[in-house]
Amino acid sequence: MRSRAPLFVFLLIAGSFVLPVVAHAAIPFFGPIIPPQSITGVQGSDVCAAGWGMLIMVINNIISFLLTLVIVFVAPLMIAYSGFLFVVNPVNSGGIAKAKSVLLNTIIGIVIAFAGWLVVDAIMAVLYHPTDASLAGKAWSQLITSGDLSKTTCIPLKESLSQSALQNTSGVSTGGLNSPSWTRIGTACDPAVVKAAAAAGGYTLTNVQANTFACIAKPESNCGAPQDPPNYNWNSAKSSPGSTAAGAFQVLLSSHADCYENSVCRSAAGVSSSLNCASGFSRGNPIPSKSAVVDQCLRAANDLDCSTSAAACVLQQAGGSFRDWQADVNSAVQTGCINTGNTGT
Numbered sequence: 001m002r003s004r005a006p007l008f009v010f011l012l013i014a015g016s017f018v019l020p021v022v023a024h025a026a027i028p029f030f031g032p033i034i035p036p037q038s039i040t041g042v043q044g045s046d047v048c049a050a051g052w053g054m055l056i057m058v059i060n061n062i063i064s065f066l067l068t069l070v071i072v073f074v075a076p077l078m079i080a081y082s083g084f085l086f087v088v089n090p091v092n093s094g095g096i097a098k099a100k101s102v103l104l105n106t107i108i109g110i111v112i113a114f115a116g117w118l119v120v121d122a123i124m125a126v127l128y129h130p131t132d133a134s135l136a137g138k139a140w141s142q143l144i145t146s147g148d149l150s151k152t153t154c155i156p157l158k159e160s161l162s163q164s165a166l167q168n169t170s171g172v173s174t175g176g177l178n179s180p181s182w183t184r185i186g187t188a189c190d191p192a193v194v195k196a197a198a199a200a201g202g203y204t205l206t207n208v209q210a211n212t213f214a215c216i217a218k219p220e221s222n223c224g225a226p227q228d229p230p231n232y233n234w235n236s237a238k239s240s241p242g243s244t245a246a247g248a249f250q251v252l253l254s255s256h257a258d259c260y261e262n263s264v265c266r267s268a269a270g271v272s273s274s275l276n277c278a279s280g281f282s283r284g285n286p287i288p289s290k291s292a293v294v295d296q297c298l299r300a301a302n303d304l305d306c307s308t309s310a311a312a313c314v315l316q317q318a319g320g321s322f323r324d325w326q327a328d329v330n331s332a333v334q335t336g337c338i339n340t341g342n343t344g345t
Helices: 002-024 052-088 093-128 140-144 191-200 207-221 263-269 288-301 304-317 332-340
Strands: none
Touching: 052 093, 191 207, 191 304, 207 304, 207 332, 263 288, 263 304, 288 304
């Protein structure tokens, strides 16, 4: 009996060391390993992309789950097995030695596992925020995810791409502004940008009109990407006469020259007086002697605020009709945009 006393004393000491760590690690832990924020977002019905804080939470949950398996399942089975060996080998020194070895190794394994967790916890706590007393006593995963979960578990979404907008996967307007794809945010294919750009020129677009223009911008100019030449038929490249279409929405610099006569277009061109774009072209082709006029009009058209304002002006002159973007025989995509109000992205 005396030979077993040190073992039970060691078991008692180990238990007193492990129990606080178990409580600190929120053991037992049975999941979910991946928190629901990574799927639904912090607002329950929203969608969010998992951020760094979410990764830390998942790692911590995996560690807690493994420790749970050790303390709840593995350790009791091994202790029960060592007890069985004690019972069936009351006088067999070899069996008793094996029982002691199993029990001792089980206890040492548990202590090492929890000590390792405690070391990681202490290091991460110090590295994350060593001076904030209000965070004392928290597990390192709690330190990283303290406060607003949306700032830690979710990757912040940029500008008009809101959490709830991601749920409208059809791309069809439901009365509000459609959301562009990740690669189209901040371009002429972003309805929010289109609406703001028109307002800069003094025009007010409805949400449906802004959605339609954002869709049209893709086939017209690849969402406002710089064009060189400005269009497919610049200087009669394909047929005669040529085309003076330019900018994100390919508004004609000649026949719609008056729609470029506003403050944002003059500012974009770097002039204070009238642009007089119509004077720079003849039969849809640039006049060589008027290259200065053509260049300043192209600078204006390549500015998104100017191009959008010019497009809004054309729309207003047509009584709200988008027919100018259906005049070309190759305008099937534009017609689809006009008929559905889709973002097309």
